[in-house]
Amino acid sequence: MRVAMLTGGGDCPGLNAVMRAVVRKGETVYGDELVGFQDGWRGAIDGDVVPLSIATFRGTLPRGGTVIGSSRTNPYKVDHGPEAVKSALADNGIDALIAIGGEDTLGVASRLASDGVAVVGVPKTIDNDLSATELTFGFDTAVQVCVDAIDRLHTTAESHNRVMVVEVMGRHAGHIATWSAIAGGATVVLVPERPFDIDHVCGLIRQRHSRGRYASIVVVAEGAQPAEGTLALQSGERDEFGHVRLGGIGDQLAQAIEERTGFETRAIVLGHVQRGGTPTAFDRVLATRYGISAIDAVHDGDFGTMVALQAGDIVRVPLEESTAELKLVDPKIYEVAEVFFG
Numbered sequence: 161m162r163v164a165m166l167t168g169g170g171d172c173p174g175l176n177a178v179m180r181a182v183v184r185k186g187e188t189v190y191g192d193e194l195v196g197f198q199d200g201w202r203g204a205i206d207g208d209v210v211p212l213s214i215a216t217f218r219g220t221l222p223r224g225g226t227v228i229g230s231s232r233t234n235p236y237k238v239d240h241g242p243e244a245v246k247s248a249l250a251d252n253g254i255d256a257l258i259a260i261g262g263e264d265t266l267g268v269a270s271r272l273a274s275d276g277v278a279v280v281g282v283p284k285t286i287d288n289d290l291s292a293t294e295l296t297f298g299f300d301t302a303v304q305v306c307v308d309a310i311d312r313l314h315t316t317a318e319s320h321n322r323v324m325v326v327e328v329m330g331r332h333a334g335h336i337a338t339w340s341a342i343a344g345g346a347t348v349v350l351v352p353e354r355p356f357d358i359d360h361v362c363g364l365i366r367q368r369h370s371r372g373r374y375a376s377i378v379v380v381a382e383g384a385q386p387a388e389g390t391l392a393l394q395s396g397e398r399d400e401f402g403h404v405r406l407g408g409i410g411d412q413l414a415q416a417i418e419e420r421t422g423f424e425t426r427a428i429v430l431g432h433v434q435r436g437g438t439p440t441a442f443d444r445v446l447a448t449r450y451g452i453s454a455i456d457a458v459h460d461g462d463f464g465t466m467v468a469l470q471a472g473d474i475v476r477v478p479l480e481e482s483t484a485e486l487k488l489v490d491p492k493i494y495e496v497a498e499v500f501f502g
Contacts, residue, residue: 161255162193163458165212167226168200168233168265172284173439174297174447175226178260180217181451187214190459195252200261201268202233205241207248221444224437235268246277256458260284262296263483266466270479273464280457281466281479282450286435289333291487292477293468297447302329302434303339309430310344310377317375323365323417323425327410329434330381334489336434337381341497347376348501350413352383353488358413362420364502369423376423380413449474 163186167175179196186192194212197203210228220227235241249257256278259269262285269279283290288299306328317324326346328336334351341349348364350356365376414427439447446469453467453474465476 161190161458162195162253163256163258163455164195164197164209164249164252164254165228165258165260166197166200166204167228167230167284168259168261168268169230169284170232170262170286171225171230171435172286172298173224173301173435173437174443175230175260175284176217176220176223177439177444177447178282178284178297178451178454179212179226179228180220181448182258182455183212183214183217185452186455190455192455195254196228197248199229200231200233200265201235201241201245202231203229204248204257205233205235205238205244207244207251209248209252222438224435224439232264234264236271242272242275245272246275249277256280256463258282258454258458262287263290263486266290266479267483270464270483273479278458278463279479280454280463281482282454283466283468283482286329286336287331287333288335289486289488290482291485292466292482293470295446295469297443297450298435298439299335300442300446301437301440302336303343304440305434305437306336306340306379306430307343309428309433310340310346310379313377313428314345314375317377320424321369321375323376323378323414323421323423325378325380325410325414325417325425325427327380327382327427327429327431329430331383332486332488334381334384334494335487337379337384338489338493338497341379342493342500344377344379345500346379346497348378349494349497350378350380350384351489351494352381352385354494355385355387357387358416358420361413362417365417365421365423367502369421378413378417380409382409384409
């Protein structure tokens with residue numbers, strides 16, 4: 161078979177590990193010829209194909225990012241985009257496509273699958289918010305990056321009796337923020353699932369500092385929102401999938417905290433640092449398992465599915481199920497973080 165791969169959306173530690181596994185088993189076990197569409201769905205629209213082989217992926221297991229590039233292109237927002245993708249597959253003699261991405265990338269894959277395209281999905285999202293799988297690769301790495309930063313910020317904050325606001329990724333779900341806050345010993349964590357009251361946040365900070373010379377760490381997901389009427393936030397432009405380009409809540413929150421409490425407050429935006437660099441051992445293993453399962457699904461002819469982690473096993477679920485709803489933070493996990501507020 162001639163099998164193509166693409167990586168869509170934001171880059172993520174572990175992408176190369178997925179593709180490396182697909183190529184290794186595809187070549188050595190099934191005798192496949194592997195190719196890649198460069199820069200996500202943009203490459204699939206333009207027919208921008210590159211050959212992939214075992215040699216291509218030598219040394220890439222610990223490498224972040226994606227060697228075939230990515231983009232946030234949406235074929236359904238481009239004139240005749242879906243038709244162009246189908247033509248690119250046919251013109252290049254491609255028998256099956258493995259799409260590696262998150263909600264948006266897999267949403268496109270699901271629509272194409274319903275139109276008869278032979279496609280298998282692999283879940284990729286830093287935010288860990290795909291409902292059909294327990295974990296996505298890249299999440300563990302992102303959390304570790306955040307915790308490393310929080311550990312360092314504790315000491316400098318304590319030296320100056322400061323408040324540090326740490327803005328992390330999390331558009332609709334606060335998994336990174338919640339896990340990082342628990343592991344990093346944060347004073348409070350603010351997530352998109354729970355609108356926050358700025359006065360309550362400031363009360364927790366005052367409570368902590370009233371015990372003596374203390375510092376506070378506030379972890380906030382980029383998509384966290386204040387309760388109506390408590391704090392005004394700026395809005396940004398939107399991408400091709402309709403998502404507002406987030407970022408900036410950390411600075412606004414830091415300013416509001418300093419104004420209300422009088423404590424010197426600094427904002428740190430970790431941003432793309434969470435996406436880059438070496439994936440953790442856990443993410444390398446998970447990504448490798450996903451890649452092997454994806455090429456197996458191709459050869460089983462099990463198209464229109466996504467590989468997923470459930471109860472420790474890699475299973476296959478319908479693509480439409482993978483994007484049916486977002487997986488939000490379990491209230492029980494957030495309750496663990498709340499014990500340490502203030």
